[in-house]
Amino acid sequence: MTQWERLQQLDTVYSQRAFDLYNGDEFPMDVRHYLAHWIEGQDWERASRDSSQAAFLFQVLLENLDNQFSRFAQERDSFLLQRNFRRYKQNFQKYQEEPYTLATIINWFLVKEKGILNDAELAQQVQTLQVQPAAMELESQRQVEKRLKDLKTKVEVMEHSIRCLEEQQDEFDFKYQTHLMDSCTAEEKKKQLEGLQKMLNAVDNCRRNFLSDISAILNAADVLCSALIDEELVEWKRRQQKSCIGAPDDTSLEHLEKWFTQIIECMFQLQMFLQKLDELVGKMTYENDPIPVQKPPLQSRVDTLLTHLIKSSFVVENQPSMPQGRGLLVLRTNVQFSVKVRLLYKVPELNHVMKVTVSVNKFRKFNVLGTLSKALNMAESMNGGMVADFRHLTLKDRKVGGGGKGINDLSLSVTEELHRITFQTQFDYQGLSVPLETSSLPVVVISNSSQQQSAWASVLWFNMLCPDPENVKFFETSPAATWPQFGEMLSWQFLSCGKRCLHNDQLETLAIKLFGKQQSYDNCKISWTKFSKENLPDTNFTLWVWLDGILNLVKLYLSDLWSDGSIMGFVSKGKERLLLKKKQNGTFLLRFSESIKDGGITFSWVQYANDGTPSVHTVKPFTSTDLKQIALPDILCNFRIMVAENIPVNPLCYLYPNTPKDQAFGKYYSEKTEEENPYLKYLKTKLVFVSKENSCSGVREGPESDLCTQDRDPPSISDAGDEDVLLRESEKSPMLSSSTTDADILNSMLDIDGESTVPKPFPATSPHISLSCLHQNFPESAGDNLEEAHFTDTFQEFFNEINFQIQQEDNVNLALALS
Known part of the structure; x- marks a missing residue:
C-alpha cells in the first residue's frame, strides 16, 4: 500500500x-x-x-x-x-x-505526509492503551449524564409542584377568611366547613406528596453524588496521578465541572423549596401538619449533600512543578514553582471573593515564599472556571531542632520524604458556610540538582503503586511492583521522552534482563530497593540510573529516531545476531548499551565473507558527549571502514529489516553551512568515522565467536589496539595540488599503522596535502590550489589563524583530512 x-x-x-x-x-x-x-x-x-x-x-x-x-x-x-x-x-x-527545486518541493510534501502518518500512528497507540478503560469511562459518563438529566427534570417538576401548593394554600386561606366573615345560616356554614375540610385535606395531601418527592429526589441525588465523588472524581484523580508520570490519560475537568455545577445547583434549588415550605407553614399550619416533622431531616440531608459536594469540588488542577524541572512533583528549595487549584462549582457571584491560602508541612519544615493568597477567579481559566493559579511560589528550608529531617524519619533519605502542599479557603453562599481544603499529590523536595534523578524515581514509584495520596509514609514500607505495573510505567517514560511507547519485544527483553527467561512475567515483582538502590550485576549503577540515562539520551538527541521506530533499543546481543544473520549484507540495527551509566547507543551490522558466512560487527556505544557534537544520523551517513587498498567504505546499507539507510535517515542528515561552522569558513568538510576492516570486532557464525565489543568502552569498532578515527574529509577544497611529501603531514595526524595519536605539530614549511594520501577519490576543482585561494601562510599558520582545534576525547581522535 x-x-x-x-x-x-x-x-x-x-x-x-x-x-x-x-x-x-x-x-x-x-x-x-x-x-x-x-x-x-x-x-x-x-x-x-x-x-x-x-x-x-x-x-x-x-x-x-x-x-x-x-x-x-x-x-x-x-x-x-x-x-x-x-x-x-x-x-x-x-x-x-532548476529541476532540483521541484525535487525539493516534492520531497517536502512527502516528508509532511510521513509526519501526518506518524501523528496518526501515535494517536492510535494512545487509543490502544486506553481502548478498554475509555469504553468503560464512556459508559459511566453516559450513566452520570442520564441520572443528572433525570434529577434536573424532577427538580423542575418540584418547582411546578411548590407553586401549585402555594396556590392551593392561598385559595384555602382566602375561603377560610371569607367563611369567618360571612354571616349565614347554620346549614350554610356546615356546607362551607365541609368544603373547607376537603380543601385542607387536599393541601395536606399536597404537602405530604411534596415532602415525599423531595425525599425521593434526595435518594437519587445520593446515588448520583456517590457516582460523581466516589467513582468519577476518584478515577480522575487516579488518571491525574498517572499522567504525572507520563501516562497518556485525559485529565480534563470539563465533564466534572459541568456535573458538579449542575448537581449543586439542583441541591440549592431543593434548599430553596424547603425554605419556601417554612414560609407556607408561617402562613398556615394545622394539626398533624407534616412539614414541621419531616422538613428538618430533609434539610439536614440537603445540607450534608451540598457540603460534601462543595468540599469535593475543590481540587488541584495542575500539580506542583518547576519550569525547568525534571518532572512534576519534584521541587527544589529556593527555586520557583507553580500550582493551580480549581473549584468545580462555577458560581459567578463568588468571582474574586474566595481567598485561597497556601501552606506546607510534614517532615522538614519550610517557609513558603511568594504570593501565598490568591482569589478564585474566572479570568485565569480558558473556560471561565473558578481557579487560583499560583505561579511564583518558593520553598525555603527552615531548620528546626537538630536539623531539617523529622524526628521519626531518620531511616528515609531526603528523596524518600514526601510532602503535601495544602490549600484552604472558605465557601459562603446562600446561607451555607463551608471551609474547603485540598492538597497536592506528595512532592519530593530537594536542595540541589544532583538529587533530581533519585527524586524522580521516588515520584514514579509512589504514583505507580499508591492510590492513596495522603500516604506520605509510603516509603517506610514500600511495596514491590508487579512486572505489568513496572513495564507500563516504563513505557510511559519513553512515550513522554520520545512520543513512542515500548512495544512487547522491548518489554520482554527488559523482563528477561530482570527475571531471566520465564513463560509469563505477570507474577514477577521488582522491589524499590532493586529498582533504585542496588547496583545491576557487574556494574556500579542501579537499574533506574541506567534506564534514566537512556531516557535522557532519547529526549535530548534521539527523540525523532525513537518516535519513527528507527531504534530497536532493547534487544539482547544474542537475538541481535539471530536477526541480522538472516538479512542481506549491510543490514544494521540500533540498540541501547547495557553497560553505559549515562546512556549509550550503538549499532551492529551483518557482513558476509566470500564463502557466504555472516559475521556481525558492533561499534562501541555513543554517549551524550558524542551525540552533542555529531547527530546520530550524520554518524550513520558518514561512517566508514577501511577495506582492501585502504579505501573507506560505509558498510551500513539497510536499517533492519530492509529499509534503505538514506530512506530511513535522509531527512535527518545535516549539511553544515559556512555560517553554521565558523571554523571551517574556507573549507567545506564533513565528519566521518573510519576504521580498518581488519580491526572491526565482530561475530562470525561458528562455535568460538565472541559476542561483540564491550559496551562500556568509548565509541569504536575496535576492541583491540586500533581505535576509530573521526576523519574530516573535504568535499570541495581549493587545496588540490599534489606533492611527494604530503604523506608526512597526514602521518603527523594519523599513524600509518592505523593507531590514533595526538596530532603532531605541522612542519614549518608545509606543502599542499595530496589527495592520494587519503586513498579515496574526492571531486577535483581544476586549477585551484593554495596560492590561487590567496593563502600565503604556511599550513600551520593557516590553522593557527582560524583557531582550528583538534581534540582528543577518550579513544576517539579527530583528524583533518584535506583534499
Missing part, C-alpha cells in the same frame, strides 16, 4: 490535514494521486542535492504527465482532468533550469 493510499484511510482529522497540505499550487493533488506509485518510488531527497538526478526525474515526470494525459483523452468523463494535466505540465516547465 502506498503512502498516499494510507493517508486516504486515516480518520477524518488526519486525512483532512493531508488534503489541507495540498491546498496550494506548488504540487497539485491530482498529480500526487495519479502518479502516487511512481512518485514514492523515487529518491527525491537525493535529487534535491544532485542536479543530474533531479534533471532525470524531471524529464520522467513530464513523460508521466504526458502518458496520464493520453489516458484521460481516451476516457469520456475525464475532460477536466485532461485539461488540468496539460496545465500542470506547463506550470512544471518553469523548473526546466
